[in-house]
Amino acid sequence: MTLDIAKIRARTPGTQHVAHLIASGAGLMPQPVIDALQKHIALEARIGGYEAAAQEVECLDGVYASVARLIGATSREIALVENATVAWCHAFYALPFKPGDRILTSEAEYAANYVAFLQRQKRDGIVIDVIPSDVDGALDVSALETMIDERVALIAITWIPTNGGLVNPAAEVGRVARKHGIPYLLDACQAVGQMPVDVTALGCDFLSATGRKFLCGPRGTGFLYVREPWLVKLEPAMIDHFGAPWTDCDTYTLRDDARRFETWENAYALRAGLGAAVEYAMDLGLDVIQERAWQLADSVRARLREFPGAVVRDIGREHCAIVSFTIDGRDPRETVMKLRAQGINIGASDPSSTRLDAEARSLPTLLRVAPHYYNTEDELDRLFNALATT
């Protein structure tokens, strides 16, 4: 299957207005997502919020099945929440740790996850151990093997970091976790939507993701996958009467699916938008999305190698659709603002978002370009012309 780019762009209104080259921040929503959002808000305004949810119950319930199909899970294993951090935290804070338990994590770990590790280090006495990277900069799986002992209570890594093209060997890490029976929490926030994701192949117990980045869903959406056997074992850190119905005056009974991590009130319009985004991506095909987005990113890297003063900062053997770089003498934030004024959207990533990696490599604030399937080589021409003349 190939992508009909002209048709895709006609169905993605933002492409008519901006060269949006930052799907790692938020992707451009295609028309079916916008329609789903607007339709539900209009219905809420016309017949009432609760009544709209009741009328659309089938479609809204279907979002679980769509997300499940996207990652090879079952609907029971999916909780819909407001962002990737909330999803990740629900899994992480539900896990019981005792003093001395070790958490193994990656150098590419995202700031939100790492501060949560630090909090539980302070509160519960856990030990944080960072898995070294190999010579290419990806997580070193053989080093991980040597770090395993009976005190390792969790492996929690980021598959694709926020600050560049690295793709960590998430499935190989999963094989190690399975072999030793260690729980495995995977941050797939930047992976979902830019490539096929299959939780069985990954071997993860928990996976967190957002709707707004490469999935091109609305902001304020995310989901958590919890592997079936964990559903009966994990007590959420926070509950309400949706995830844990109040079954008699002294008792609550946890739901027996991943929705025990949800609460009662939800943004149903956003949820409808997320469902539309997932269906849209699956209709296009995640393998062809990956092929196109990664090829455009490679084109950016090739152009940067020719650009005076530019240094590509991506590490690892395999490079995804996020390109990180610096340009000598340029202030990244200023560059982002100058390009935005010309209708070209790129991003910047501060060292504090991935501090371990940034300090190990002495990285300054990086520029980030993250093309998606709807972008074109013409837009890359525009980007590089603007960079040359700005």
Ligand SMILES: Cc1ncc(COP(=O)(O)O)c(C=O)c1O
């Ligand atoms: C790797 C990674 N993990 C987690 C997050 C957090 O996602 P959210 O902002 O949806 O909570 C991000 C956001 O940029 C990210 O890049």
